Amino acid sequence: MLSTHCDLGAWEGLEPEAYRRQKARAGERLLTLARRVYPELGRGAVVYEVATPRTYERFTGRPRGAVGGVRQTLGNSNQHAVPHDVGVPGFWLAGDTTWPGLGTVACVLGSRLVAEAVLASAPRRPDRRSGDTPAAPCRVQSLVTSAAGEV
Numbered sequence: 001m002l003s004t005h006c007d008l009g010a011w012e013g014l015e016p017e018a019y020r021r022q023k024a025r026a027g028e029r030l031l032t033l034a035r036r037v038y039p040e041l042g043r044g045a046v047v048y049e050v051a052t053p054r055t056y057e058r059f060t061g062r063p064r065g066a067v068g069g070v071r072q073t074l075g076n077s078n079q080h081a082v083p084h085d086v087g088v089p090g091f092w093l094a095g096d097t098t099w100p101g102l103g104t105v106a107c108v109l110g111s112r113l114v115a116e117a118v119l120a121s122a123p124r125r126p127d128r129r130s131g132d133t134p135a136a137p138c139r140v141q142s143l144v145t146s147a148a149g150e151v
Contacts (some may be wrong), residue, residue, distance in 0.1 A: 002030045002031070002034055003104070004030065005067075005068075006026070006052075006053070008053045008064045008065060008066060010022075011052050011053045011054055011065070012064070019052075019054070022052075023050050023052055024050070026050060026052070027048075027050035052065065053065025053066070067096070068096055068102050069095060069096035069097035069101075069102060070097050072101060072102060077101055078099075078101075081098060081099035081100070081101060082097055082098045082099065083098065083099060084098055084099065084110065084113060084114045084117065085117065092114045092117065092118060093114075094107075094110050094111045094114040095107060095110070095111075098110055
């Protein structure tokens, strides 16, 4: 997978054919640059897809297809990042605006940490073989922020 950031405005207002050409050029450019290091990259690929800000907007609902959460500063990143557990029982935060921050790997890690914490805090289900009544399922609420930090 290749991923890069781009100017969102360059993808707005394009006619369908211009959009298709620009998308194809962007994919080829990324692949050409990556092949400087990995000459065989993508040869014989079973799946080849190019995503643009329009793609991200369509599938994630993020305004204009922006990624990355709120702008990171020294005051809101690393140890100062928005925590997953904000002190409200059953309310957890995950995503690129929370710790550990931006990027696919960081978001996956943060989501895993939240899932583990939710499971650890959920009431244990009694052993069904003992005839005990099962506990009510754990209810998890989530909050998603846009690239502009809106909720």
